[in-house]
Amino acid sequence: MIQLKTLLNCIDNSGASVVECVNVLKKKRPATIGDRIVVVVQKQRAAGSEGSGTALANKVRRGDIRHAVVVRVKKELQRPDGSLVRFGDNACVLINKAGDPIGTRMNGVVGQELRGKQWSKILSLAPVHV
């Protein structure tokens, strides 16, 4: 149930840590796993906290408007076989206009619904999927 003003965790290394949903794309209902949304970066990760190197400057800054894909939702989701899945938080991954992830790594479990919605690139970056 991601809608206007929902705060989500950003689980990639693009530099954002908390983002706020400002629009749900391609549907008139609250977004769920696998849906594309527009977000505003509200909180940045501290630069240099992840790894070390020259190219680790945050790719996004506070106030940036980006597209994102929802990967975890608190609201339970029913699978076609009748089972329900519920996560402990709402989380997303930032993407560019073409649909490729901005970050290069992801930390955290993601929902398997991404597979049916052409987000296999994100699914392959994720360490665990349920």
Place this chain on the structure above:
Amino acid sequence: MAALPTMRPLGCLRSLIRPQELMQSQITRRFISTAYSKRPERVPLPPNLPEQFLSQLPTRLQPQNGPKPVKVYPAPPSVRKVCKNPVEKVVELQMAAHDPKGERKALFDYRRNPRSVKPGDILRVTFKNGDPFNGVALSIKLRGIDTSVLLRNELTRVGVEMSVKVFSPNVQSVEIVQRAERKVRRARLYYMRSRKHDRRSVENLVASYMRQKRAFLGGSRRQN
């Protein structure tokens, strides 16, 4: 009728007045003449009319054209009598199809079977597509063929809950990894979602259980 004054209209005013009187009287008379009279009653056909006279009757009165008897069909057999409780029947059929030996049913019937899965136990559910799901059983909903178990676990520091339909053909096996440490006093352990009571990740427990199991089975891998 009196002649209307055509030639000299003002010459005979009296003749203009008189016909009205006449008409009045005619109207009253007509009222009297059109008094209600009852319709003459229809004369019934004489009984035992000889056969040769029947052809002289109008066709609608001839005996072969009279009203036909209405056909009354018997009521169809009541479905309620055939099958008293159809839902129960369907559940029975489904159970026979998905759990012919009744093992799965015994495994989750925690009200009757003392050796069954109970809330608070740690379970490992393996699916047909290969990926397992481990977790603490928070609740077991006994609903016949729709029986489901709610598992909670923590993956990469995020709580994950999954409600699995026990008799689903996608579920390959259900194993009890660890029994509840002490007897829980609730049927639904939703309080384990709160931070204070959360079991956090059970992956380590399950991993050690799998190691033990593999050692016990002596190298033969994956016997579900």
